[in-house]
Amino acid sequence: MGELTDKIKGNVNEAVGKVKEQSADPATRDDxxxxxxxxxxxxxxxxxxGMLGDDI
Structure with a gap:
């Protein structure tokens, strides 16, 4: 995957994780x-x- 793809996936996972942390269910908060x-x-x-090139 390229630089931009990793950054987008990271942003999406962070946002979804923050929403899950607002849940009343402890298992969902941990997830x-x-x-x-x-x-x-x-x-x-x-x-x-981005700094080293997409070859890593």
């Missing part, structure tokens, strides 16, 4: 926190690809 963290990681990966 939301994990998804938000995964989104931040994807954004970081996209940023690194």
């Amino acid at each position: 939301g926190a994990r998804q938000e963290t995964r989104g931040k990681g994807e954004q970081l990966k996209g940023n690194l690809k």
